[in-house]
Amino acid sequence: MNIAWKEIKKSKAKFIILGSIIFLVSFLTFIISGLANGLSQDNAALIKDLPDGQFYMNDDANETYNLSKIDESTQDKVLNDQKDAAAFSIQMGFVNDAEDKQHSVAFVTSTDSRLFEKVGEGEIVLDRSLEEDGIKVGDTITNNQFSGEFTVKGFVDQKKYSHAPVAYINMENYKEIYGVDEMQLVFVAGQEKGPDIAGLQSFSSKEFFNTIPSYSAEQMSLNMIVWFLVVISGMLFAIFFYMMNVQKIGLYGILKALGVKTSRLFGMMWSQMLFITVIALTLSVALSQGFTMIAPEGMPFSLTLQTTVQLSIIFVIIGFVGATLSGIQIKKVEPLQAIQQGEV
Amino acid sequence: MTIFTIDEVKKTFINGEVKEQVLKGINLSLHQGEITALVGASGSGKSTILTIAAGLQRATDGQVLFNKKNMTDMSQEQIRKIRASEFGFVFQSSHLVPFLTVEEQLMLMLDVSGTKMKKKEQKVEVAKILKLIDMDHRRDAYPASLSGGEKQRVAIARAIIHKPKMLFADEPTASLDSKRSKDVMTLIRELTKTLSITTLMVTHDEEMLSYADHVITMKDGLIL
Ligand SMILES: Nc1ncnc2c1ncn2[C@@H]1O[C@H](COP(=O)(O)OP(=O)(O)OP(=O)(O)O)[C@@H](O)[C@H]1O
Ligand SMILES: [Mg+2]
Numbered sequence: 001m002n003i004a005w006k007e008i009k010k011s012k013a014k015f016i017i018l019g020s021i022i023f024l025v026s027f028l029t030f031i032i033s034g035l036a037n038g039l040s041q042d043n044a045a046l047i048k049d050l051p052d053g054q055f056y057m058n059d060d061a062n063e064t065y066n067l068s069k070i071d072e073s074t075q076d077k078v079l080n081d082q083k084d085a086a087a088f089s090i091q092m093g094f095v096n097d098a099e100d101k102q103h104s105v106a107f108v109t110s111t112d113s114r115l116f117e118k119v120g121e122g123e124i125v126l127d128r129s130l131e132e133d134g135i136k137v138g139d140t141i142t143n144n145q146f147s148g149e150f151t152v153k154g155f156v157d158q159k160k161y162s163h164a165p166v167a168y169i170n171m172e173n174y175k176e177i178y179g180v181d182e183m184q185l186v187f188v189a190g191q192e193k194g195p196d197i198a199g200l201q202s203f204s205s206k207e208f209f210n211t212i213p214s215y216s217a218e219q220m221s222l223n224m225i226v227w228f229l230v231v232i233s234g235m236l237f238a239i240f241f242y243m244m245n246v247q248k249i250g251l252y253g254i255l256k257a258l259g260v261k262t263s264r265l266f267g268m269m270w271s272q273m274l275f276i277t278v279i280a281l282t283l284s285v286a287l288s289q290g291f292t293m294i295a296p297e298g299m300p301f302s303l304t305l306q307t308t309v310q311l312s313i314i315f316v317i318i319g320f321v322g323a324t325l326s327g328i329q330i331k332k333v334e335p336l337q338a339i340q341q342g343e344v
Numbered sequence: 345m346t347i348f349t350i351d352e353v354k355k356t357f358i359n360g361e362v363k364e365q366v367l368k369g370i371n372l373s374l375h376q377g378e379i380t381a382l383v384g385a386s387g388s389g390k391s392t393i394l395t396i397a398a399g400l401q402r403a404t405d406g407q408v409l410f411n412k413k414n415m416t417d418m419s420q421e422q423i424r425k426i427r428a429s430e431f432g433f434v435f436q437s438s439h440l441v442p443f444l445t446v447e448e449q450l451m452l453m454l455d456v457s458g459t460k461m462k463k464k465e466q467k468v469e470v471a472k473i474l475k476l477i478d479m480d481h482r483r484d485a486y487p488a489s490l491s492g493g494e495k496q497r498v499a500i501a502r503a504i505i506h507k508p509k510m511l512f513a514d515e516p517t518a519s520l521d522s523k524r525s526k527d528v529m530t531l532i533r534e535l536t537k538t539l540s541i542t543t544l545m546v547t548h549d550e551e552m553l554s555y556a557d558h559v560i561t562m563k564d565g566l567i568l
Binding site for chain 1: 427435441442444448457
């Protein structure tokens with residue numbers, strides 16, 4: 001006889017309430033972590049989307065890419081020696097569209113490379129988000145530091161830097177706008193540990209992120225938000241399952257008094273726990289994935305199925321721990337004591 | 345034949361700083377197939393000695409022997425096995441499992457006691473005993489919808505359906521009217537004799553004493 005199932009059937013309301021709490025808390029966790037991920041994506045998709053590799057600034061840059069100027073001869077040598085390398089620069093700036101409306105962008109320029117958009121002089125490639133602002137292919141775009149005009153050549157998906165859409169421009173145009181001759185950064189793809197290059201300081205992707213002050217600070221808060229959510233909701237789950245069983249201690253006492261095996265009681269607690277969490281989490285995963293699809297275009301939101309499944313597994317494990325802890329307590333107590341505790 | 349012996353059993357409850365000796369050395373022997381009634385004032389320790397005998401809590405001191413085996417030395421698991429297959433217990437308040445129907449309560453007990461019956465055989469067995477306690481019309485009812493007396497009758501059925509060697513009953517007729525009480529006692533008496541079940545029973549009801557083979561009176565944790 002399956003007593004676990006019999007109880008669920010008889011006390012539907014109780015189990016539905018418990019299930020909805022787990023559903024709501026896990027859904028909240030998924031959505032918030034999707035938003036946090038989205039924000040972090042929004043801040044650095046340009047860099048995050050690069051393959052694994054090594055970043056270089058010059059030694060005097062004080063670990064600040066804005067101050068870095070890579071000597072042209074060094075740059076030529078690296079680009080010659082390494083097969084998958086590019087020199088590039090990023091600067092925040094503005095463009096004016098055909099109706100003279102100003103848009104904030106992150107100008108990006110690079111040497112010829114598969115890793116960055118290739119744009120000719122007088123051309124500009126923009127992040128897709130600007131298309132939604134009404135800019136079309138073939139439009140004329142201006143910048144007050146730039147003598148000529150840009151023609152919009154196309155759009156790219158999901159290229160953001162510092163929450164601004166990226167604008168790829170030709171290196172010559174970039175040099176004119178910012179009055180510099182050198183590039184800020186060199187990126188060498190492929191190696192775990194990049195080659196040492198005289199006069200340059202190397203950074204892994206992670207180290208490089210930490211040199212971007214706005215990024216590392218923001219990332220820290222976002223990570224904290226997600227971790228606090230996971231830890232607190234996890235504890236909530238454990239406490240819920242613990243409470244559910246402790247509150248039923250009188251019932252377990254009766255079953256023990258009849259001579260029901262402790263292993264059967266554990267089986268009852270575990271299967272009820274699994275039943276509720278699996279249904280609630282499946283719903284929650286499905287709904288949060290659905291939300292990924294209907295989330296408004298401009299809203300930074302990024303939640304992979306993998307993340308939700310990983311979080312779900314953590315929740316199941318924690319629920320299991322909560323149920324087991326209460327089980328141990330019930331295993332230890334004498335039947336009569338359990339019944340008496342249940343009566344107060 | 346002596347089947348059950350309680351030997352110098354003491355029980356002390358400790359509540360914080362307060363120690364209360366509830367049983368001060370109880371000696372009892374029960375003979376197979378006989379009914380022994382325990383009487384005494386409220387608080388004299390009747391339920392306490394009954395639950396210790398039934399292995400639902402442990403004595404602080406002394407020995408409990410069932411079939412010459414010392415239950416005091418046994419592990420929780422060993423005692424559980426005895427409880428499941430050889431003991432039946434009727435609580436002072438019936439303590440049915442709230443989410444099982446009358447029939448399921450009794451089937452669970454057959455399950456737990458290790459009688460290897462198929463579901464169909466279990467149902468037949470349950471139907472028999474429900475008839476005996478005049479509850480066959482409430483087979484599919486849940487405890488919450490039963491009257492106090494009906495609950496108590498189901499609890500008695502649950503305590504004997506697996507044909508235990510020992511029956512412990514804590515005021516089994518307390519919530520029954522006098523006719524039902526007599527019916528239940530006749531039932532217990534019959535079972536005790538036909539199945540040779542040994543019964544230890546607490547009661548307040550003077551009328552019930554006529555069904556007992558022995559009457560033992562307790563006072564302040566001692567047998568008079
Ligand atoms: N778990 C416990 N903790 C502390 N004291 C207890 C506990 N169980 C019983 N007692 C005390 O032991 C004494 C005897 O209790 P017991 O239940 O055995 O009495 P009883 O003879 O069955 O009484 P009644 O006729 O009212 O059922 C009482 O004073 C009671 O307060
Ligand atoms: Mg009592």
